[in-house]
Amino acid sequence: MxxxxxxxxxxxxxxxxxxxxxxxxxxxxxxxxxxxxxxxxxxxxxxxxxxxxxxxxxxxxxxxxxxxxxxxxxxxxxxxxxxxxxxxxxxxxxxxxxxxxxxxxxxxxxxxxxxxxxxxxxxxxxxxxxxxxxxxxxxxxxxxxxxxxxxxxxxxxxxxxxxxxxxxxxxxxxxxxxxxxTPDPDRTSAPSPWPYRYELPGDVGAVSGRTVTNHAGIFCAERLDIGTRFFLNHLPARTGPDHVVDLGCGNGVLGLSAALANPDATLTFTDESYQAVASAEATFRDNMPADAKADFVVGDGLADLAPGSVDLVLNNPPFHSHLATTDATARNMFHAARTALRQGGELWVVGNRHLGYHTQLRRTFGNCVIVAGDPKFVVLRAVKR
Structure with a gap:
């Protein structure tokens, strides 16, 4: 303070x-x-x-x-x-x-x-x-x-x-x-171009060729960011009635991929941005059957979910808070994920290799493995024991 x-x-x-x-x-x-x-x-x-x-x-x-x-x-x-x-x-x-x-x-x-x-x-x-x-x-x-x-x-x-x-x-x-x-009451301008929609490329797993909705202000609203693109090709293959959370969901493409790959899963999309959650909901509704199960939560990470109620958390954490570079948001997300996960539940994270998220995940979960990597990004998995 x-x-x-x-x-x-x-x-x-x-x-x-x-x-x-x-x-x-x-x-x-x-x-x-x-x-x-x-x-x-x-x-x-x-x-x-x-x-x-x-x-x-x-x-x-x-x-x-x-x-x-x-x-x-x-x-x-x-x-x-x-x-x-x-x-x-x-x-x-x-x-x-x-x-x-x-x-x-x-x-x-x-x-x-x-x-x-x-x-x-x-x-x-x-x-x-x-x-x-x-x-x-x-x-x-x-x-x-x-x-x-x-x-x-x-x-x-x-x-x-x-x-x-x-x-x-x-x-x-x-x-x-x-x-x-100085406002000019006689001024007219073109209507807002938002929300913006684009079609995903054909090499990103379950969501290939799907259309995503992006309201103004969300991360990489005009294109699929390369970290998420890498993550989409290395998501876990799961079946059954899992509770899956897209944490920091942005336009919801990670959660959508999990829902398409496992129709029995129940999805929760959560973000602290109202625009992001609106984008995720539009993306989900446009690409899933009307009876598909999902919750859309604007809030402080996983604070609204009961402890031990989640099977899988997917996360591409931000490393900026406005103009400041910080890992505080990622650390908060990792701790919240551990609380929300059931025993045996998994947190999957994509991040820039240089950020060293594996070190923080080992501190928080006691374990972390590298699922996939390239010169820029790594996909990490931590399990709640």
């Missing part, structure tokens, strides 16, 4: 889930720059926060927590960001009912007077978000984006300009930058 000090007060903030060894703060210089802009008493035109304030992409709830007095609407694709927001509000003495939490899949407010956008890593997600928000802004809406300099590109500014209206940027401060956009 760290303390963010602003002109309005000091706030104790942490990421979610909170870990004592987490080296990362729940905010960065881009959040601070935006808050200073809103609080600047010497501004020529101070921002009026008395109307409907919408905060988009608040990564760990820092912006929403500081602005809680203005009863903001938070819109995020991240379940963990929502949980962090609620936890940060509570630790700073605020009630959850002072803010309204919406997912990226929900309908935004009919009218937005102040729109604050934390620029996401995914340009596609930003594009989809701006299309969804555009009908709610008006000529008087104050639109301010924020991000680190390396997150804001010419393509970022062009999206604001094309979808909302004239756009300019600020000077950089502590490697952060602001985006100022």
């Amino acid at each position: 760290n303390r963010l000090t602003t002109s309005q007060g000091a706030y104790d903030l942490a990421r979610f889930p909170e870990h004592p060894r987490d080296p990362f703060r729940a905010w960065d210089a881009a959040d601070e720059y935006l808050l200073r802009q809103l609080e600047d008493p010497d501004a020529a035109a101070p921002v009026d926060l008395s109307g409907t304030v919408v905060v988009v992409g608040d990564r760990w709830g820092a912006l929403t927590t500081v602005l809680a007095d203005h009863r903001p609407v938070q819109i995020t694709d991240s379940y963990l960001a929502q949980r962090a927001t609620l936890a940060n509000l509570a630790r700073n003495g605020d009630d959850a009912d002072r803010v309204r939490l919406l997912s990226a899949r929900d309908t935004p407010p009919d009218r937005i007077d102040v729109l604050l956008v934390r620029v996401p890593k995914s340009l596609a997600l930003l594009e989809d978000q701006l299309h969804r928000l555009a009908p709610s802004v008006h000529a008087g809406t104050v639109v301010i984006g924020t991000g680190m300099v390396k997150e804001i590109h010419t393509s970022t500014l062009k999206l604001f300009e094309r979808i909302l209206g004239p756009t300019r940027t600020s000077l950089a401060v502590k490697k952060a930058r602001l985006i100022f956009c």
